[in-house]
Amino acid sequence: MTTDLPAAPEYAEPVVDWHRLDVRMLIVRPLNELIGLVPLFVGLLVLGRGETWRILVSVGVIAAIVLLGLLRWITTRYRITTEQVELHTGLLVRKRLAVPRDRIRTVDLTAKLGHRLFGLSAIRVGTGQRDQPGEDGLTLDAVSSAEAERLRVLLLTIAKTEAPAAAEERPGVVLSEWDNRWLRYAPLTLSGLVAAGALFGFVMNFARELDIEVFEPMSEAARWVVEQPLGLTVAVFAGVVLLVATLGSVLVYVVQFWGYRLTREPDDTVRVRRGLLTTRSVSVAEQRLRGVELVEPLLLRAGRGAHAKTVTTGLGRKGESNLLLPPAPVAEAHRVSAEVLRPTSDDSPTQAPGSPTRTPLHRHPPAALRRRMVRAVVPLLVLAAILAWFAPSWTWQVVLALVPFSAALGWDRYRSLGHALTDRHLLARAGSAIRETVALQRTGIIGWRISRSFFQRRAGLVTITATTAAGDGAYHVIDVGESTGLTLADEAVPDLLRPFLEPGPPD
Known part of the structure; x- marks a missing residue:
């Protein structure tokens, strides 16, 4: 899908003066809060048989919400300079936040139902820090939708020289969109x-x-x-x-x-828009992308479906801000992954890049299969033996009936194991109930962690973990042969692990 979109807003100079949030937030914030409290008010007023104290409580809650919204609007200021984004909030306890613009990784625009009714959007700026939710970056809740779009372009552009006129006029390209x-x-x-x-x-x-x-x-x-x-x-x-x-x-x-659309914007960002009641738009600078993860829950995999997530700096581990593709055909997930991971230097839109997530994977050794079968079958056999000794006769038979299903699950877990190495990506796959395949850029790997449990050492297996500043922070190649895993890590990032390796016999 390469449908052209309207051109993005032109680059504008930073807002160096202090500004308030949109005055319509005096209505929108209480409205959003009250929408969530509608069932409570219905219960208090309608089902409360008109008792005076229930009415007073309802009025008091509404008044408190309106007052808090007014105080927040009065005490909140923001400005954007050439070097940083500043936000001042609070009355009794003043809070001052400043985010350097060169550390901005993502811009998330969210519009709840109340925001949409008044043409507003909340802006969340992500910096890629590993802090608690709400402490990574800052949030402007809210500004007009047009201002939010203008700030999105501004915040993802370090300097005017990075937004030439030709790029400003180039329309965005649709990579994928909603399909009924x-x-x-x-x-x-x-x-x-x-x-x-x-x-x-x-x-x-x-x-x-x-x-x-x-x-x-x-x-x-x-x-x-x-x-x-x-x-x-x-x-x-x-x-x-x-x-x-x-x-x-x-x-x-x-x-x-609803309304899902994935686009490549002229400001070199990948943008995901979606939502029926609450609309959300997440923009990620392509230079911050470190890979893609395909997720296939068991039932979705049986229906030949999958959903995709980005592996990028600047998005927290919680929430759905890293969504790249909702549950869709697995072929579409592979195609979208190929489009998103296409090198930005490749300017030929007609080229159909191969998806790294389709790369054939190397099977893991039989010892990995034995580990999975033992963990799947032995606990049930032990439980059946205990029940046969201490419990009624039919209980152990029920447990034994589960053994074939557990063995099939263990076999599927082994079949899901795999790894590969391409020119640009490390591929790793694992899981059965939820099978996950990650394509991680080799240039995004910043370290390796080698771990072996007691039973892994006896089986000659290791778990190789690639550490990165993006996504979950660590991605695992589980139960791979020792020499194979170490060779994989050494080839993926040359000279990073080699000083610590010693020659040894092959697997």
């Missing part, structure tokens, strides 16, 4: 069951707080189901679970990923 056919992968993520469980817990807690009796109707329904024939009970239960999981997963998928 991807909805078929939503039920394979099981997000619907998670959402249904969370909603059920919220409703039950809400009902308990308001003294609403819900257990009696549920008990009557459960009693009716139990009284039915076993086949009908199982069919009804399975049908309800399947229906809830399917509808819930599709709903969650649409809310999270």
Whole structure:
């Protein structure tokens, strides 16, 4: 997909004067807070039978939210100089943040429902530090959407000389975008069951707080189901679970990923936009990209699907800011990975680069298979023996029936193991319930960690860990032959590990 987008906003000089956040935040911030408290207010006012104290509590909460929003707007200032971004906040406790512009790695634009109603966006600037969430970079919540887009271009551009006129006029290129056919992968993520469980817990807690009796109707329904024939009970239960999981997963998928679009911007950034109610736009400078990770949960892998994440500096480990592609066909994930990892010096858009994530991987030695089969089967056999001695006869038979499934899982875990080395990337794959394949730039590797457990030493295996300043910070090649793993590390980053190596026999 190479559809052209409108040209990005032109580069503008830094905002050297101090500025307030948009005045519309006086409405938007309380609105966003109150939207989340709507169920509570409904319970207090409607179901509270008009009791005076409930009304007073509701009014007090609303007044406090409005007052806090006003104080935040009055006490917040920001400015952008040629060297840094500065933010001053607080009334009783003043907080001053300053982020050097040459340390900015990412710019994240987020617009909740209230922001969108008033044309605003919140800007989060990421610096790639390994601090607690909220301490990495700074957040401007919020400015107008047009100003947010202008600041995005400004913050990701170190100097005017890096934004020539030709680049400013060049339109962005779409690498991938929303496809309605991807909805078929939503039920394979099981997000619907998670959402249904969370909603059920919220409703039950809400009902308990308001003294609403819900257990009696549920008990009557459960009693009716139990009284039915076993086949009908199982069919009804399975049908309800399947229906809830399917509808819930599709709903969650649409809310999270509606309008998804991945583009390469003229300012040499990769930009991901998505979201139905809350829109999000994350821009990552291509020079900060260190690789791509393909994630294939078991059910999604069975449906030949996957989702992709970036390995980049400037994005925290938590949250979904590193999302590159939502659950989609695995072929699309490979194609997107190839487009994103294409060298920026390659200016031929018609070229179809091969995806590093499609590189054939080297199998790990049989000792790795033995380790997985032992860990999958032996614990169940031991448990079955204990149950056969101390528990009723049928319990150990149930445990033994699980052995073939556990053995199949161990075999799949072994089949998922693999590694490879290309001219530019280190490839590593592992996992069964969630199989992860990472393509890590060799130039982004800053160190190696070699680890061997007692059982690995007896089997002649090691785990080679590549450390990097991006993504999770460490990526593992698990249970590889000792000499093979050390050779892999030495070839991936020449001269980094070699001074510590001694010649030895081959595997």
